[in-house]
Amino acid sequence: MTTGRxxxxxxxxxxxxxHHHVLDRDVTVATESDVGTGSATGCTVVLTTVGTTAAVDVRGGGPGTRETDLLDPSHSVQQVDAILLTGGSAYGLAAADGVMRWSEEHGRGVPMGRAGYVVPIVPGAVVxxxxxxxxxxxxxxxxxxxAADAAAEDFALGSVGAGTAARAGVLKGGVGSASVVIESGPAAGVTVSALMVCNPVGSVFDPSTGMLWGQGFVGxxxxxxxxxxxxxxxxxDTSLNTTIGVVxxxxxxxxxxxxxxAVAAHDGLARAVRPAHSPLDGDTIFALATAMATVPADDRANPMMAADLRLMDAVCRxxxxxxxxxxxKAVLAASPVASIPTYREVFPSVFR
Incomplete structure (x- = not known):
């Protein structure tokens, strides 16, 4: 595999x-004796192309979600118009209304009758x-x-959007993204990518060494x-957290x-955060397939199994x-917010 462009x-x-967020310079974190001040929250929207298939896997014990039941493969609607990742806990799900309004204005959604009416499909999850x-x-x-109106191919990472106020254990969390292109086999030329909002109760680094649990950075x-x-x-001061994302x-x-x-994607979460999928997290990952890559028919397909089994296996790997x-990348890109320390601040010698 090679890294995407x-x-x-x-x-x-x-x-x-x-992304869209608000962030005041004088923001503070609430404590048992005092309330937080200033503003620090936001949301991130993934807009899809027409015909994008979707599903979801929820592993955390305390999820905050919208339209996840709709994404059961046995249910009627198989495609989505956008995915919302947002701060604000359950209150933040209100942001989906704005994504629906934007989608309706652009004619995106399930067609309803001859009058041009549509119902946009916008699942979401919160931190x-x-x-x-x-x-x-x-x-x-x-x-x-x-956030929907600002959507583009290039976007910022770190303390932005849904990751503006995210915390990764004792450190500052944020938004991270990565991609690869599969070079050979039944999925040759296929791209696989991820966007994660890192806000776990678990730790992203080994407390005995200070090194990040996740692979992908050498320091x-x-x-x-x-x-x-x-x-x-x-x-x-809280044990209510969550890492959410889109693959x-x-x-x-x-x-x-x-x-x-989506199921396989949670393995990556469990490698980079320990513990993951706790009763105090709402870990949720959405999966999208745009079907814009051309792959050859599998002449080794077993008639007793799914026709795309070898392709699916390669993508899941x-x-x-x-x-x-x-x-x-979310942890490394995070910038200080409300005096929550970043990994770069706590372990500066890693970047010598």
Whole structure:
């Protein structure tokens, strides 16, 4: 496999990503004795091309989601118009209304009758970021509309969009993205990509060494003094968290194939965050297939099995490392917000 041209989710043709967030310089984190001040929250929208198949896999014990039941492969609707990833906990799901309004204005959605009416399909998931800043400031429908309107092939990583107030254990989290192109086999030429919002209760680094759990970054070893200092960092004031994301491919997968892709993607999350899928996280990953890549018919297909089994296997093998690397990039790209330390600040010698 080789890294995609941009190393972003949008290396899968037909996908666009947009952020919208608010972030005050004087934002603070709520404590047991005081409320947070300022604003720090946002959302991220993935716009799809027409005909994009989708599925989802929810592994965390405390998810906040919208339209995930609709994505069951046995249900009627097989395609989506957009995916919303948002801060604000369950309140942030209101941002989906703005994404629906934008989609309706652009004629996107399930056609309803002859009058040009459509119902946009916009599943979504949330992270819990309310203690950062004013509890009452959370994404609204306007956030979702503006994020959709800003969607493009190139987009920022780090403390932006849904990752604006994200925290990765004791460190600052954020948005990360990565992609690969499969070079050989039944999926030769197929792209697999991921966009992750990293906000887990678990740790993204090994406390005994300071090195990131996830692969994809090679740096110097932290000093013993840095490792000792990291051990003194106090845990955040809440155990309600979540890592959410979108994985995608241009392979022609069915809804059932997308479901298997979402399942496999969680392996990458579990490699980069420990523990993952806890009762206190709402870990949720959506999977998209745009079917814009041309793949040859499988002349080795077994008539007793799915016709795209070998293609699906190759794509699933690729997705976990991409998710793992997207989470690493989220942590490395994060910038300081509300005095939450970044990995770069805590372990500066890694970047010598």
């Amino acid at each position: 941009r190393d972003l989710l949008t290396d899968v043709r037909g996908l666009l990503v947009g 819990f970021d309310l203690p950062v800043g004013d509890w009452a400031v959370r994404p609204t429908a306007e956030f979702g509309y503006l 110097s070893a932290p000093t013993p003094a840095e490792v000792a200092a990291a051990a003194t960092l106090t845990d955040k 995608a491919t241009d392979a022609p997968l069915t809804a059932a194939g997308c479901r298997r892709l 690729a997705v976990a490392p991409v998710v793992e690397r997207a989470i690493v």
